[in-house]
Amino acid sequence: xxxxxxxxxxxxxxxxxxxxxxxxxxxxxxxxxxxxxxxxxxxxxxxxxxxxxxxxxxxxxxxxxxxxxxxxxxxxxxxxxxxxxxxxxxxxxxxxxxxxxxxxxxxxxxxxxxxxxxxxxxxxxxxxxxxxxxxxxxxxxxxxxxxxxxxxxxxxxxxxxxxxxxxxxxxxxxxxxxxxxxxxxxxxxxxxxxxxxxxxxxxxxxxxxxxxxxxxxxxxxxxxxxxxxxxxxxxxxxxxxxxxxxxxxxxxxxxxxxxxxxxxxxxxxxxxxxxxxxxxxxxxxxxxxxxxxx
Numbered sequence: 001x002x003x004x005x006x007x008x009x010x011x012x013x014x015x016x017x018x019x020x021x022x023x024x025x026x027x028x029x030x031x032x033x034x035x036x037x038x039x040x041x042x043x044x045x046x047x048x049x050x051x052x053x054x055x056x057x058x059x060x061x062x063x064x065x066x067x068x069x070x071x072x073x074x075x076x077x078x079x080x081x082x083x084x085x086x087x088x089x090x091x092x093x094x095x096x097x098x099x100x101x102x103x104x105x106x107x108x109x110x111x112x113x114x115x116x117x118x119x120x121x122x123x124x125x126x127x128x129x130x131x132x133x134x135x136x137x138x139x140x141x142x143x144x145x146x147x148x149x150x151x152x153x154x155x156x157x158x159x160x161x162x163x164x165x166x167x168x169x170x171x172x173x174x175x176x177x178x179x180x181x182x183x184x185x186x187x188x189x190x191x192x193x194x195x196x197x198x199x200x201x202x203x204x205x206x207x208x209x210x211x212x213x214x215x216x217x218x219x220x221x222x223x224x225x226x227x228x229x230x231x232x233x234x235x236x237x238x239x240x241x242x243x244x245x246x247x248x249x250x251x252x253x254x255x256x257x258x259x260x261x262x263x264x265x266x267x268x269x270x271x272x273x274x275x276x277x278x279x280x281x282x283x284x285x286x287x288x289x290x291x292x293x294x
Contacts, residue, residue, distance in 0.1 A: 004087045005096070007080050008059055009052045012276075016181040017051040018044065019283040020151050023177055024158025026290040027170055030238065033294060036162060039111075043158050046107030049100045054130045056097030059083060060090055061134035071195040074269050101130060111161055118166065122157045126150070141202035143189075144182045151178025169236055176224045176286060180279040183220040186213075187258060187275040191268050210262055217255045217275075228286065238293025247282035254278050 021044045025035055063083035073081050082088045108123035129137060129146055137146050155174030160166055189196065189203040190210060197206045205213045228244055231237040257271035 004082050008056055008082045008088060008093060008096075010055045010080060013055065013184075014048055014051055015280055016151065016177075016184070016283075017047045017154060019280065019287065020154035020174070020177050020181075021047050021158050023173055023283070023287050023290070024155040024170065025162065026287045027155070027159055027173055028162040030290040030294045031167070031169070032163065039161055040158075042107055042110070043161055046104045046111075047154055047158075049107065050104035050126055050130060053097050053100035053104060054133055056093050056100065057131065058134045060094045060097060063090055063093075065199050067192075067195050067199045067201075071192050074191060074272070101127065111157075115161055115164060118160055119157060122153050122160075125153065138196075138201045138203070141204075141207060143201075144186055144204055147185050148175070148178040148182040151181045153178075169231070172227050172231055173237065173286070173290075176227050177283050179220050179224045180283055183217070183224075184272075184276050184279050186216065186220065187254070188272050190258070190261065190271075191265070214255075214258055214262065217251075217258060221251050224282065238289055240292040241286055241289030243289050243292075244282045244285040246285060247278050250274060250278040250281060 021040075024043075025040055028035055059080055059082065062079050067079070071079065073079060073084075083090055083093060105123065105127055108119065108126070112120040112123060129150070133143070133146060137143055152171065152174035155177060156166055156170050159170035186204055189205045190213075193203075193205050193210060196203060204216055207213075208216070225245065225248075228237070228241055232239050232242055254271055254274040257267050257274055261268035261271050
């Protein structure tokens with residue numbers, strides 16, 4: 001039973017939020033040389049709870065809308081399969097999603113009391129967008145934007161909790177990991193194109209078509225690395241952050257596989273795995289760059 005719940009929560013994708021919180025903490029360490037451990041742990045717990053909530057609610061609504069019964073599930077896309085396979089009850093998954101949302105909200109509420117309106121705005125955006133992600137946001141064609149904004153706000157919020165201020169570095173570094181996370185969603189939406197389109201969803205792949213959407217991969221990487229290189233050039237982040245460029249070969253491999261997947265559908269699984277690896281490796285190296293920079 002526990003394995004079913006871990007599968008429903010999509011543990012491997014939680015790493016995106018772990019990296020985002022870690023980045024906010026590493027920027028704090030680079031900036032001040034100290035971290036409030038209790039608040040750091042609480043922040044990590046709250047963010048993971050909110051991430052788990054959006055994944056569980058997404059599984060529930062995709063099943064209710066009939067999307068997960070039409071998609072061809074892969075290790076990276078098509079839902080977790082726990083509901084179509086009857087491993088968990090839909091109501092249980094929905095209730096768990098709401099429970100995690102409440103837990104994340106309560107932890108966030110604690111920080112609102114401590115740190116005020118900035119955290120309150122971030123928390124309000126998180127709760128509202130998480131609840132409506134699978135029913136409204138994806139239908140409006142804003143899924144990729146939501147993921148990018150979510151990643152950015154996690155870094156900003158983590159930094160603000162530690163420092164009671166926002167800086168250009170906390171915002172720009174958040175954009176980097178936010179866009180990297182959005183890239184993963186973008187690529188994993190390729191195999192779900194037909195089912196998503198039939199049920200009224202709008203992703204970049206649906207709006208542009210599979211063939212025309214492939215080059216968008218470059219835009220995600222250009223934005224992320226453009227921010228890193230630009231910030232290093234004007235000396236607002238450590239030069240060591242350039243070690244994230246070590247992930248470029250993985251990105252090149254990913255785009256090659258994504259191109260091949262247009263004519264060979266079996267290649268898309270490899271493309272998704274490679275993209276996930278690129279996003280995570282680049283994000284972790286970016287975090288390490290700030291730690292070394294201190």
